[in-house]
Amino acid sequence: xxxxxxxxxxxxxxxxxxxxxxxxxxxxxxxxxxxxxxxxxxxxxxxxxxxxxxxxxxxxxxxxxxxxxxxxxxxxxxxxxxxxxxxxxxxxxxxxxxxxxxxxxxxxxxxxxxxxxxxxxxxxxxxxxxxxxxxxxxxxxxxxxxxxxxxxxxxxxxxxxxxxxxxxxxxxxxxxxxxxxxxxxxxxxxxxxxxxxxxxxxxxxxxxxxxxxxxxxxxxxxxxxxxxxxxxxxxxxxxxxxxxxxxxxxxxxxxxxxxxxxxxxxxxxxxxxxxxxxxxxxxxxxxxxxxxxxxxxxxxxxxxxxxxxxxxxxxxxxxxxxxxxxxxxxxxxxxxxxxxxxxxxxxxxxxxxx
Ligand code: NAD
Ligand code: IPM
Ligand code: MN
Numbered sequence: 001x002x003x004x005x006x007x008x009x010x011x012x013x014x015x016x017x018x019x020x021x022x023x024x025x026x027x028x029x030x031x032x033x034x035x036x037x038x039x040x041x042x043x044x045x046x047x048x049x050x051x052x053x054x055x056x057x058x059x060x061x062x063x064x065x066x067x068x069x070x071x072x073x074x075x076x077x078x079x080x081x082x083x084x085x086x087x088x089x090x091x092x093x094x095x096x097x098x099x100x101x102x103x104x105x106x107x108x109x110x111x112x113x114x115x116x117x118x119x120x121x122x123x124x125x126x127x128x129x130x131x132x133x134x135x136x137x138x139x140x141x142x143x144x145x146x147x148x149x150x151x152x153x154x155x156x157x158x159x160x161x162x163x164x165x166x167x168x169x170x171x172x173x174x175x176x177x178x179x180x181x182x183x184x185x186x187x188x189x190x191x192x193x194x195x196x197x198x199x200x201x202x203x204x205x206x207x208x209x210x211x212x213x214x215x216x217x218x219x220x221x222x223x224x225x226x227x228x229x230x231x232x233x234x235x236x237x238x239x240x241x242x243x244x245x246x247x248x249x250x251x252x253x254x255x256x257x258x259x260x261x262x263x264x265x266x267x268x269x270x271x272x273x274x275x276x277x278x279x280x281x282x283x284x285x286x287x288x289x290x291x292x293x294x295x296x297x298x299x300x301x302x303x304x305x306x307x308x309x310x311x312x313x314x315x316x317x318x319x320x321x322x323x324x325x326x327x328x329x330x331x332x333x334x335x336x337x338x339x340x341x342x343x344x345x346x347x348x349x350x351x352x353x354x
Pocket of ligand 1: 011070071072073089258259276277278280281283284289290292294
């Protein structure tokens with residue numbers, strides 16, 4: 001298993017180091033892995049003048065899977081857009097064709113009191129958000145900032161989805177729903193946006209291929225509200241790129257912290273890019289206090305989805321349960337009476353539990 005390791009910026013290197021410790025622990029136990037590091041994001045810009053250096057894209061293409069930390073930092077926020085760290089991330093997603101972004105919001109029972117919501121609202125929570133990742137307003141043309149006919153500057157982005165893009169992500173949603181509770185909620189804004197009118201029509205039409213799946217539709221504004229009102233009504237949610245970006249950050253707080261939310265981004269053959277759902281957290285970077293669990297849990301997703309190694313994936317997830325049961329908490333999930341751990345202590349605890 002050849003894995004490209006792209007730490008990126010901010011807390012990226014700190015959290016990826018913990019995930020690498022976990023992979024190495026599994027390797028010492030017989031798992032065959034070969035790791036190779038490369039730059040992405042601001043680190044790519046600093047090293048090679050490009051947030052996605054050619055060598056990094058080539059390494060990603062030559063690897064079976066990619067483990068990524070996070071990209072972005074204040075010092076890069078004023079660069080011309082193509083040079084910004086976030087462009088490196090968008091380009092590697094597009095380049096790898098990883099259109100299906102799975103973001104599971106799962107509450108570990110030990111963290112019920114770490115959420116800002118009441119424990120009874122979140123306990124037992126287990127939602128899979130399926131976010132389309134290579135289309136929508138993120139990539140739609142035309143885009144840019146131009147002078148309009150009144151001589152005023154205007155910013156333009158275009159929300160667009162074609163039928164095949166909708167169909168392939170809907171298929172992923174239906175298939176995941178079939179393996180879970182067979183409940184699928186498609187989130188859109190079909191009351192206003194034609195893009196999502198088409199989305200709704202296609203998702204509805206495909207229900208005949210999955211008659212056991214109970215399909216529902218919800219407008220995104222209502223979905224945002226329902227996620228904090230009664231999140232356990234959801235099982236699998238499918239949505240477009242921008243709505244999925246926003247809803248998954250919201251859902252992360254139901255699990256205690258965004259530092260708990262892993263992700264898998266898959267292409268049609270389950271080759272994948274694995275990264276936590278959060279960003280580079282420049283406010284806490286370099287302090288060894290970030291939560292590495294979302295990244296470690298992303299490694300579990302890598303073993304499950306790309307390498308079909310359910311056993312090793314389960315071992316990592318059990319080790320995470322175990323350290324939470326032992327009381328280890330990084331600052332973001334700390335509650336009174338638990339045991340404050342740094343990022344590296346948390347990584348070491350997971351390795352010990354493995
Ligand atoms: P962010 O997710 O980086 O941080 C939001 C808040 O959550 C911050 O207070 C941060 O300290 C906290 N946080 C995030 N991850 C944490 C962790 N593992 N442990 C503890 N606390 C954590 O979002 P932001 O502040 O809006 O963005 C910061 C930078 O990251 C920006 O440059 C943005 O573009 C980039 N970004 C990158 C990705 C990615 O690489 N996938 C995702 C989101 C944002
Ligand atoms: C995420 C991030 C990215 C996104 C940004 C940094 C491009 O917010 O992975 O959720 O919007 O997809
Ligand atoms: Mn995001």
